[in-house]
């Protein structure tokens with residue numbers, strides 16, 4: 001006997017009325033609870049109303065409206081997101097980093113509209129993810145991420161789960177296009193990370209990245225659980241008012257979430273006061289803010305002032321100085337990378353920095369460590385800019401306890417105990433033991449990675465399992481694995497063993513370019529590997545090439561040539577290559593379809609070189625271009641990386657201000673190599 005639905009007897013008209021009544025009631029309570037902070041019913045009563053609405057909609061599915069409050073809990077997972085064009089495009093803002101730059105902007109603005117009396121609106125810039133929201137006939141109909149400013153992802157189902165965002169607005173234009181910022185409150189972020197820590201999961205780096213990841217989750221029910229917030233700061237639709245301040249007031253009056261921290265500033269001094277006030281006060285907020293957005297208040301002036309490229313001239317962002325915190329160094333540990341480079345890492349007493357608990361900070365290398373003279377027991381200042389790994393800025397010598405000693409460069413590798421070496425002209429201290437477990441594990445991981453031999457089913461954990469079981473010694477022995485060996489491994493079985501064997505077989509068909517990258521020759525990234533493969537087409541021909549021939553290759557300089565000669569001269573490496581060949585791995589390159597590097601950390605990135613590098617500028621440029629980068633002369637917000645050598649000057653300062661990722665020469669080389 002089937003159970004009757006409690007609404008079986010209800011007429012459709014009655015159901016429609018009931019659904020509409022419940023929806024209105026729930027939205028009103030949501031607003032009281034989430035926006036006005038004065039709930040008039042208990043959570044339990046709220047849940048009961050919501051449950052009734054959900055049950056009614058289940059009984060009459062065609063009556064479920066897209067703006068129903070029940071959609072706040074999320075719906076069925078989706079396959080992917082539809083791409084939607086922004087009209088008009090979502091602009092970005094120019095940045096200023098000190099009051100001098102702000103003053104320059106003010107003066108530029110005055111020159112643009114000399115007849116106007118300029119006044120401003122200052123708003124805190126919420127550090128989240130920009131979103132475009134469309135209300136049609138009062139109902140939230142579409143939410144699209146910023147994407148590249150021209151085209152973004154339709155994440156409407158996810159955005160409907162944001163509690164503070166009304167799904168329906170009364171008395172608004174028929175078509176209302178808004179811009180806002182979705183963010184994760186610090187407290188929510190911390191709770192989320194606490195839960196992940198308990199579950200033994202990797203912690204999220206910061207609220208902004210977590211927001212970006214959350215809003216693009218395919219399962220909106222999970223988005224609903226993450227408790228994201230949204231702040232609206234702009235209306236693209238003309239609201240019939242004459243100032244930006246009035247726009248904010250109008251939006252707030254409609255029940256839209258507008259940050260209350262904005263302020264009208266009649267002159268520049270008021271702007272400065274606002275910045276000074278929030279420079280420190282912002283730490284008390286439950287959300288991250290990295291600056292202040294300043295807009296000319298008069299909307300009529302916006303049109304007259306126009307824009308430069310992608311940024312309006314009537315607005316600018318003022319960036320706060322990077323946050324620093326002081327904490328104690330509990331110890332210094334050492335990580336051994338794939339190339340054998342030893343990286344010292346400071347283990348810190350946990351400290352809250354820019355909304356995240358920091359427990360470790362990189363010390364880059366021993367030279368850096370020695371220069372800063374970081375000792376165990378010291379109190380150090382740590383800094384974090386953007387999502388860069390926290391770094392130790394300096395030691396507070398006033399708090400140095402007695403009896404500390406400078407940290408010595410280890411003589412032995414912490415992983416294998418072999419003596420370490422430092423090559424001439426290199427900063428890195430390296431373990432050169434080819435059998436070092438840390439190096440072997442990472443070189444196998446590199447070999448199977450996507451840009452290398454692309455062997456699916458062999459992740460970090462699987463590689464560790466194979467090594468621990470003694471089934472492989474290095475990447476060459478992957479091709480000697482048998483079904484019998486694999487299927488008996490814990491967590492495996494015949495099916496997964498066969499899958500991996502099939503993947504291994506498939507990988508034998510990869511090209512010489514993949515192979516050259518996969519075997520991990522220093523300075524041979526994806527781009528250089530391609531150039532070499534295209535020029536030589538055959539492994540033997542490459543191995544026999546002399547220095548002159550190598551350097552004659554487009555984009556190959558003496559540094560890469562040296563490295564190739566050294567690699568191919570090594571008996572160990574020659575042995576591995578001949579094993580791979582005997583296992584049927586392709587050692588030739590087919591005729592090229594295209595010669596453009598398509599993957600790797602520098603592909604399509606804009607890089608600026610500054611300061612004195614140990615290699616010639618031209619060579620560094622060649623290396624980067626070989627890896628798909630565009631090397632330019634000046635730093636701007638479009639710069640992805642700045643490689644800073646000795647005595648780097650204003651470009652470095654500018655890059656730091658812009659939050660551009662700074663690389664040392666060594667880091668650049670490591671990235672080129674790691675691909």
Ligand SMILES: [Zn+2]
Nearest residue numbers: 413416431436
């Ligand atoms: Zn070692």
